Amino acid sequence: MNYRILIADDHEHARKAMRMILSEDDRFTIVGEAKRGDEILPLTEQLMPDMILMDIHMPGLNGLEATRQVKEQFPYVKIVMVTVSDDVTNLFEAIKNGAQGYLVKNLNPTIWLSYLHALATDTATMPQEIANRILAEFTGVKSANDHLLTPREQEILTRVAQGLSNREIANELIISEHTVKNHLKNIMQKLHLNNRVQLTRYAYEQGFMGGNT
Known part of the structure; x- marks a missing residue:
């Protein structure tokens, strides 16, 4: 195309x-x-x-x-x-x-x-170089909304904040890409977000940064 x-x-x-x-x-x-x-x-x-x-x-x-x-x-x-x-x-x-x-x-x-x-x-997903620069700017405590997320969903959200693609998240967590997509849909519904860009912003703002959980 x-x-x-x-x-x-x-x-x-x-x-x-x-x-x-x-x-x-x-x-x-x-x-x-x-x-x-x-x-x-x-x-x-x-x-x-x-x-x-x-x-x-x-x-x-x-x-x-x-x-x-x-x-x-x-x-x-x-x-x-x-x-x-x-x-x-x-x-x-x-x-x-x-x-x-x-x-x-x-x-x-x-x-x-x-x-x-x-x-x-x-x-x-956001280019890794930009993701790294932005992650370096953020510190803070996770918001009260985070109790809505399961441990697996928090793992995925952390990796979204790291700038990983769905495929990279799937490989790292040893799950299917389809499962990652479904988790992301659930996370966005729980947090009342409409797309991955908003999800990425939320992850940065709420301190989902650093290494693996």
């Missing part, structure tokens, strides 16, 4: 770098580019991309607000925030506004392509 990509960044060198990375994978087609935040919504309506690579800081409208506007009108569009900063506040604000992913510009291009493809096919 081919995925239509809209690039939104006010810096030409950044757009060029993203074009070069995406050109390495024929599953991605760049359908347009936005240089200002206030161009993104009209271009989305015109071009109907599958995914937007969205810079956070742009003239006219910042990427966080542009994300909110796009997701209100075009909820199917997957939005990946692309930034030079790995500021955790930016990450959570982006997720709150509807973004599905977050990439730091200095990550290895191979990580970019594998992550974007996983995101396009709804199998993405």
